[in-house]
Amino acid sequence: MLLTILYIIGITAEAMTGAISAGKRKMDWFGVMFVASATAIGGGTVRDIILGHYPVAWVKHPEYIIITCIAGVVTTLIAPWVERNHRLFLVLDAIGLVVFSIIGCRIAFDMGLYPIICLIAAIITGVFGGLLRDLICSQKPMVLHKELYAFVALFSGIIYLLLLHYKVEESLTTLITLIAGFSLRMTALHFAWSLPVFHFDLHDTTEHKK
Amino acid sequence: MLLTILYIIGITAEAMTGAISAGKRKMDWFGVMFVASATAIGGGTVRDIILGHYPVAWVKHPEYIIITCIAGVVTTLIAPWVERNHRLFLVLDAIGLVVFSIIGCRIAFDMGLYPIICLIAAIITGVFGGLLRDLICSQKPMVLHKELYAFVALFSGIIYLLLLHYKVEESLTTLITLIAGFSLRMTALHFAWSLPVFHFDLHDTTEHKK
């Protein structure tokens, strides 16, 4: 199954970026495995908990968390190579983002939830891993500040739901969504597209009043 | 139903204060919608997850999360007006706090849980939204440091449970709790009441030993 292979590539890549963040914070091997796993499978875990979708993915498939732990520890050995291939990881991360979004959307859809909840499930699965990584490592949460990231998850979810709605054959639906979502993310990276930023500075307004 | 109307007012006001916090951190529109929603409906989400009360409120009623997202984005347009009407938002926040507490207490009560768990459910529903907002925005969590806030949730829960216990008619119970809780919160704000603070400074004690 294409989606499963891409999912495993996705969690491996996410785990490696998580491990790099842990290394910047000088964490020990447990910290590395923890941040790697939270980054890679934290989004799916939060989604399953919020939707009450038990058992949580990695409790049913412990091989996923074993992969992320191994990927984390391996990263400590090949960190300079990972950093040098920064662009490769942006590509793998883009694949992971779209795959996670499709899986999140599908799970909510199969639970018979509202379309808007399916889209939120896509976003949670796609972006919460990175958000958890940034909160644990006391970094400014990247997904809340810039880049078209959550929007790509939303876009992928919309495409996927629309194709399902129009009875497009399922593997074709997945493939089209993958290509569309991945293309949007890579284009957004290339042109540095981002959502409008809301900058509200209390002190500025106070000073203007003077 | 009075409670539903006040609930919608409450989540709208909370979402707007969340959006202001996001604006102070220069987040993008997704960040704004995320922090707004976490502030407004995060407390109820944490309560439902801890109690195993599925489906989570906004999964069943997606209109709530649509309201908080819209309120967040609208706030980016009218932020100076929101900041100028700071006092109005303290009033709306006080209403939200008591309404959230009543709803949290009621849900635990209807699940047949112990009275002490009903009170904890009231506190979680009332204060966790603001706590999540402060953690996501790396702000010092206001509710853990000062102001009579969690105590108002506890007080509202106690009044509500007592009135239910003495078989007071349900809409009357809600009304009395609303008035009592709201009055306590506004009085506490007016006189700047707060709980005792525990200040433990390790370095001070070390120095005293010298």
Added chain:
Amino acid sequence: MLLTILYIIGITAEAMTGAISAGKRKMDWFGVMFVASATAIGGGTVRDIILGHYPVAWVKHPEYIIITCIAGVVTTLIAPWVERNHRLFLVLDAIGLVVFSIIGCRIAFDMGLYPIICLIAAIITGVFGGLLRDLICSQKPMVLHKELYAFVALFSGIIYLLLLHYKVEESLTTLITLIAGFSLRMTALHFAWSLPVFHFDLHDTTEHKK
């Protein structure tokens, strides 16, 4: 039951260390009770939520959360004594760590989950309380950075599962695990054992390229 007595000693000690952290952040009484409870019973709460093991421990046994709240407030009165007996609390914390690990492992085992998930349940129960405390108090998460802590939880879980597997009588299994885990933790503290640290400094590598 030995395990229950040790569990109550464990959550009391953990709650007191949580309260000390809250005091260093100048929190009010609610903050103190909240951080104390999160430290002591947060790990078990996260474990129950991830495993879908409802009701969560303290919802079924509210006396646990009452104990942690009282322990937190009492700590505000005897903080200098707690700090002076720092070594005693390291011992009590070691007992708590192993007891929490055994309980976490047992719950997952009774749910019929994979051995690897039982071990992860042991680790989550043992270390997440301290992790939550550090995140709420904006402290560098101790368990992710140094000391043999999560590894002790893993080790205790492995011993416990092995003894169960070889049909050792249950109270003997618990006793042996307690002694083995406690001994490892105290020895690790004595010799300052720790896991390898992964230190990755982006700026260093960038400068080396120059």
